[in-house]
Amino acid sequence: MIRWSVTLFSLLIGVVAWTLFHVSYEVRTLESDLRGLNRSIVTEQQAIAVLEAEWAYLNRPDRLGRLAHDLTRLQPMGPDQVLMEPETLPYPLPVLDIPANLVVEDGPLAGTPFPPRRPGSGTGSAFDSVPVASTGFATGGATDVTAATESLGTDPGSLVVPVAGGDPLPLTNVSIDVPLTLILQDEQGAR
Amino acid sequence: MRLFSSRRPAPKETFRPDAVRAPLRAPLTADLRPEAGTRVNIQGRAAEVMDRGRSRLLVTGVVFAVAFFAVGIRLTDVMVFSNTVEASPIAAAPAAPPVVQRADIVDRNGTLLATTLPTPSLYANPRQIIDPVEAADLLTAVMPDLVYAELLETLSRNRPFVWLHRGITPQEKFAINRLGIPGLGFQTEERRFYPFGNLTSHVVGFTGVDGEGLIGIEQSLDGRLRSSNEPVNLSIDIRVQTILREELLRTIGRHNAIAGTGIVMDVETGEVIAMVSLPDFNPADLSTMNDETGMNRASLGVYEMGSTFKVINTAAALEAGITTLHAEHDAVQPIRFGGFTIDDYRGQYRTLTTAEVLAYSSNIGSVRIAQDLGTERQQAFLDRLGLLQPASVELSEVGRPLIPDPWRPINTMTISFGHGLSVSPVSLVGAIGSMVNGGMLYEPTLLMHGEDHVLTGTRVIGEDTSESIRRLMRLVEERSASRDGYGDAYLIGGKTGTAEKPTAAGYNDDARVSSYVAAFPMTDPQYVVFALLDEPQGIPETHGFATGGWVAAPTVRRVVERIGPMLGVAPADPESPEIIDALWVDIPGRQRPEPLVHQAGIRN
Numbered sequence: 044m045i046r047w048s049v050t051l052f053s054l055l056i057g058v059v060a061w062t063l064f065h066v067s068y069e070v071r072t073l074e075s076d077l078r079g080l081n082r083s084i085v086t087e088q089q090a091i092a093v094l095e096a097e098w099a100y101l102n103r104p105d106r107l108g109r110l111a112h113d114l115t116r117l118q119p120m121g122p123d124q125v126l127m128e129p130e131t132l133p134y135p136l137p138v139l140d141i142p143a144n145l146v147v148e149d150g151p152l153a154g155t156p157f158p159p160r161r162p163g164s165g166t167g168s169a170f171d172s173v174p175v176a177s178t179g180f181a182t183g184g185a186t187d188v189t190a191a192t193e194s195l196g197t198d199p200g201s202l203v204v205p206v207a208g209g210d211p212l213p214l215t216n217v218s219i220d221v222p223l224t225l226i227l228q229d230e231q232g233a234r
Numbered sequence: 235m236r237l238f239s240s241r242r243p244a245p246k247e248t249f250r251p252d253a254v255r256a257p258l259r260a261p262l263t264a265d266l267r268p269e270a271g272t273r274v275n276i277q278g279r280a281a282e283v284m285d286r287g288r289s290r291l292l293v294t295g296v297v298f299a300v301a302f303f304a305v306g307i308r309l310t311d312v313m314v315f316s317n318t319v320e321a322s323p324i325a326a327a328p329a330a331p332p333v334v335q336r337a338d339i340v341d342r343n344g345t346l347l348a349t350t351l352p353t354p355s356l357y358a359n360p361r362q363i364i365d366p367v368e369a370a371d372l373l374t375a376v377m378p379d380l381v382y383a384e385l386l387e388t389l390s391r392n393r394p395f396v397w398l399h400r401g402i403t404p405q406e407k408f409a410i411n412r413l414g415i416p417g418l419g420f421q422t423e424e425r426r427f428y429p430f431g432n433l434t435s436h437v438v439g440f441t442g443v444d445g446e447g448l449i450g451i452e453q454s455l456d457g458r459l460r461s462s463n464e465p466v467n468l469s470i471d472i473r474v475q476t477i478l479r480e481e482l483l484r485t486i487g488r489h490n491a492i493a494g495t496g497i498v499m500d501v502e503t504g505e506v507i508a509m510v511s512l513p514d515f516n517p518a519d520l521s522t523m524n525d526e527t528g529m530n531r532a533s534l535g536v537y538e539m540g541s542t543f544k545v546i547n548t549a550a551a552l553e554a555g556i557t558t559l560h561a562e563h564d565a566v567q568p569i570r571f572g573g574f575t576i577d578d579y580r581g582q583y584r585t586l587t588t589a590e591v592l593a594y595s596s597n598i599g600s601v602r603i604a605q606d607l608g609t610e611r612q613q614a615f616l617d618r619l620g621l622l623q624p625a626s627v628e629l630s631e632v633g634r635p636l637i638p639d640p641w642r643p644i645n646t647m648t649i650s651f652g653h654g655l656s657v658s659p660v661s662l663v664g665a666i667g668s669m670v671n672g673g674m675l676y677e678p679t680l681l682m683h684g685e686d687h688v689l690t691g692t693r694v695i696g697e698d699t700s701e702s703i704r705r706l707m708r709l710v711e712e713r714s715a716s717r718d719g720y721g722d723a724y725l726i727g728g729k730t731g732t733a734e735k736p737t738a739a740g741y742n743d744d745a746r747v748s749s750y751v752a753a754f755p756m757t758d759p760q761y762v763v764f765a766l767l768d769e770p771q772g773i774p775e776t777h778g779f780a781t782g783g784w785v786a787a788p789t790v791r792r793v794v795e796r797i798g799p800m801l802g803v804a805p806a807d808p809e810s811p812e813i814i815d816a817l818w819v820d821i822p823g824r825q826r827p828e829p830l831v832h833q834a835g836i837r838n
Contacts, residue, residue: 095349
């Protein structure tokens with residue numbers, strides 16, 4: 044009886060002692076790891092501070108200006124290059140759907156749909172959508188087109204093509220490969 | 235019963251080895267051993283000794299039991315409760331730089347203007363250096379600052395420690411380590427570093443050897459910089475600062491001026507976006523600092539501002555209701571008063587409207603307006619604008635205005651055109667900001683307002699007066715002879731000032747302070763730009779003039795042209811009817827341009 048309890052207790056004491064020893068050493072290792080990590084964090088932070096200072100030094104506006112002048116073709120921005128309202132920017136309108144029911148009324152191609160469609164392509168035009176230059180770029184030759192067709196297209200935003208009225212343009216001379224300049228009507232129908 | 239005795243009891247008789255002593259107990263022989271279960275009664279001396287032994291055993295046992303119990307308690311305490319009772323000192327230590335002497339200073343975009351860096355300094359132990367010649371050779375190749383002969387001499391000394399170079403860069407340290415010379419070492423010291431050097435010399439300032447701020451923000455916010463790690467956000471924009479400094483330097487060089495200063499301020503908040511004073515110094519090389527370069531002319535310098543004060547004079551009169559833009563003032567003849575003659579620079583010598591007084595910068599007209607206003611109202615108005623006290627900007631180098639004492643009628647007259655009262659540029663810029671921004675005075679500040687900052691301004695003039703002033707300043711700019719197209723798109727309005735420098739013998743015709751204070755865009759002013767040149771010289775390009783209009787105004791225009799896109803100010807077409815409408819003021823003989831007829835069929 045006594046021997047049994049003594050054995051049990053010595054075993055218990057042994058296990059507890061070993062656990063304590065083990066845990067204590069584990070804690071000591073972890074603490075030294077933590078110390079090392081903290082030390083390296085501080086080192087890194089100091090390195091970051093040095094790099095930030097160097098970054099600020101390298102980004103001196105006068106140095107950047109000199110580098111930009113020597114190495115690039117960039118120039119200081121002038122007031123005429125600043126546009127505060129993006130909608131006033133003259134850029135090509137992305138895409139404009141051409142009404143599908145346009146038909147050439149006169150000339151040798153009278154009766155054929157405009158723009159020409161590939162045989163067998165059904166109602167879909169080969170030019171279902173055509174990029175259209177905005178009015179900002181629609182100058183020069185385009186004037187003739189609209190002058191001839193001023194009476195057309197009262198629908199705002201519709202396309203003006205020389206198909207009727209006045210003096211229609213001979214469409215036979217219009218090659219598909221030539222970029223078409225199409226004019227957008229504005230709300231008043233005036234150019 | 236005695237349990238313990240400190241002394242051994244003295245033997246009852248003299249000790250004799252041969253004497254037979256009485257046995258303590260009867261000799262236990264086999265026959266005499268009592269059988270088990272028999273009680274033995276010991277008596278006499280033996281019984282007494284046993285009693286004492288038992289008592290001693292008991293007491294010792296109790297003491298040990300208590301001690302072990304205490305150890306057990308403590309052990310449990312340490313093992314089970316240690317984490318809550320006392321935290322590990324390492325776990326509690328934060329992973330941050332152990333000691334930061336000073337917080338950083340950054341500009342409004344977060345660009346580093348001042349920081350504290352651990353800087354290595356190079357030293358040597360010459361006794362450990364094997365070959366001083368080779369070491370000196372290698373070192374001078376890496377560090378051009380070091381002089382070969384001196385270095386060789388230093389390294390050849392028989393001493394255990396010599397400094398070779400204080401404060402080297404990390405790259406230099408790396409290069410020196412690569413050389414692998416024995417006997418060299420590094421000592422790390424904390425040093426203040428200013429990446430922008432001269433550019434921020436007066437605003438940021440610098441620290442002394444013990445890390446205490448000596449001038450600028452470093453000095454005025456010394457306590458704050460020491461106590462907290464959080465960087466101090468200045469209202470300065472380092473890009474605008476660069477542009478202002480470049481343009482001032484260019485003008486100083488062109489006109490051979492002795493000094494110059496400039497300020498850009500946000501009129502809606504009072505935040506100073508740029509503050510430059512030239513000549514300046516390099517905070518990393520204090521040998522470049524002396525009385526001239528160390529002086530912050532933007533805040534410490536006080537100047538008679540000249541005609542720029544006419545803006546304030548006119549505003550005071552308009553606000554007091556004693557005149558209107560088109561009311562007439564007698565400027566027919568120079569004014570003689572107590573031995574002084576007040577004349578115009580380029581006199582019209584006729585009756586001038588209030589608008590014309592400013593447009594022609596008439597001293598006579600301004601004096602008439604000031605006389606109508608009276609000394610008291612003039613004083614009160616200047617006081618409200620903060621021109622009679624030192625500016626409240628966060629610098630210790632703030633100049634006290636030179637105020638006439640006593641304030642005689644002649645002072646009232648001369649102050650109307652900016653003589654006889656010297657104020658600092660930063661005070662003037664704050665006051666002009668309130669003239670154009672709708673009438674609210676915001677004290678100029680060098681600290682950026684946080685998002686939760688509550689603006690506190692004081693109303694100094696009404697909206698209407700402010701609008702009139704905007705139109706008048708635009709009128710002055712439009713009539714300026716030195717306009718060169720720069721800054722036109724930003725609708726600048728301003729007022730020139732040219733003051734002769736006072737000397738002991740009176741005013742000096744040849745020594746001038748030329749300035750221009752402007753705001754842009756005049757339709758909705760956002761920034762005040764000020765430039766002042768000290769003793770500029772006339773050059774052929776300016777037809778020999780060195781006045782504010784010919785020297786400072788072009789500087790301001792160039793600055794505006796360059797900073798406008800940067801600060802996001804919308805350029806506008808100064809010819810467009812809306813702009814002309816917004817800024818027009820009638821003066822006799824001024825022809826309003828016909829609005830452009832837009833050609834039919836042309837659209838933008």
